Amino acid sequence: MAVVRWSGVEQDARRHRRARRRLLLLLPLALLAAGCGNDEDSLAPKSHASSDIASLFWWMMGIAWVGLAVVVALMLVAWRRARRRAGDRPDDPKGGEQTAWRVVLGAGVAFPILLIAALFVVADIFVIGTTQAPAKGATDLTIRVTGHQWWWEVRYPGTPAVTANEIHIPVRTAVRVEVATADVIHSFWVPQLNRTIDTIPGRRNAVELYADAVGRYRGQCDEFCGLQHAHMAFYVVADRPAVFRRWLANQARPARRPATAEARRGRRLFVTGSCGDCHSIRGTAATSDVGPDLTHLATRTTLAALAIPNDRRHLADWIENAQRVKPGNQMPDMRLGSSRLQALLAYLEGLK
Ligand code: CUA
Numbered sequence: 001m002a003v004v005r006w007s008g009v010e011q012d013a014r015r016h017r018r019a020r021r022r023l024l025l026l027l028p029l030a031l032l033a034a035g036c037g038n039d040e041d042s043l044a045p046k047s048h049a050s051s052d053i054a055s056l057f058w059w060m061m062g063i064a065w066v067g068l069a070v071v072v073a074l075m076l077v078a079w080r081r082a083r084r085r086a087g088d089r090p091d092d093p094k095g096g097e098q099t100a101w102r103v104v105l106g107a108g109v110a111f112p113i114l115l116i117a118a119l120f121v122v123a124d125i126f127v128i129g130t131t132q133a134p135a136k137g138a139t140d141l142t143i144r145v146t147g148h149q150w151w152w153e154v155r156y157p158g159t160p161a162v163t164a165n166e167i168h169i170p171v172r173t174a175v176r177v178e179v180a181t182a183d184v185i186h187s188f189w190v191p192q193l194n195r196t197i198d199t200i201p202g203r204r205n206a207v208e209l210y211a212d213a214v215g216r217y218r219g220q221c222d223e224f225c226g227l228q229h230a231h232m233a234f235y236v237v238a239d240r241p242a243v244f245r246r247w248l249a250n251q252a253r254p255a256r257r258p259a260t261a262e263a264r265r266g267r268r269l270f271v272t273g274s275c276g277d278c279h280s281i282r283g284t285a286a287t288s289d290v291g292p293d294l295t296h297l298a299t300r301t302t303l304a305a306l307a308i309p310n311d312r313r314h315l316a317d318w319i320e321n322a323q324r325v326k327p328g329n330q331m332p333d334m335r336l337g338s339s340r341l342q343a344l345l346a347y348l349e350g351l352k
Pocket of ligand 1: 149
């Protein structure tokens, strides 16, 4: 599993600018180089569905290159003939024209229509078929994911477990993921595991998640959904079934009781202050579902949909300056001041 190097929002922006320049200069190579070997590379598939998608991509790419080569070759032939003809006696104009029309209609119209129709059939009938969600009842595990501006709510029906931006699944198991949205259209995409699936207001769509190997796979919202669309990422963690079951059993439990006096003060602040107006911590009086459920916040590796790592320093920064860290998100800058902030951190860090 790759070690993730964290960068702040500013570093991210700089990296994106650099990447864009590189892409413009050397588009095809940069595309390959940027995608290679990371945990979000659709050409490094880790499931049967994404293997089929990658194969389709390479076939289409190969055919496109052959097509380009044929077009360039025909252009060269035409150019050489035109040059030769300029100095020579003219060809029989009627015969030349007929051949040219045959080539244009055959290679330029009929052949592409056949080719595109064939690719359509392969893509739509075979590849789309292998990426489909298992039917209800045909799988042991269904997960409900709801897109919010800009984070992902994750529920495990049949259990009280609710989490955010980190989806755990058992390895080598077909999981039915039902997606919906709380606001605008988002698109749920884990490139190494499957195709995208849009979250459409008023509708529930489904897709399969299946992972060949234990590991952590990065997902990303794939439909522009506002200012922080780029920071609407998530992880899918594929674990051995026993590890997954332990994780789920823990997530289903109500929150741990605070262990110290300071953490108890933090819980009081959370429940009676404005935190509880937006967040739930199961087992307390905080039951709102505007923002992410924080019952087991300390078990997550990131905050703000992978924008920052989940450690004490970043959590403090997030609570105090959420609008600087991720401008436009719904979390206000809390400005609690040091003493109340420390108590709140002590409480939240105990929510394993
Ligand atoms: Cu949600 Cu883009």
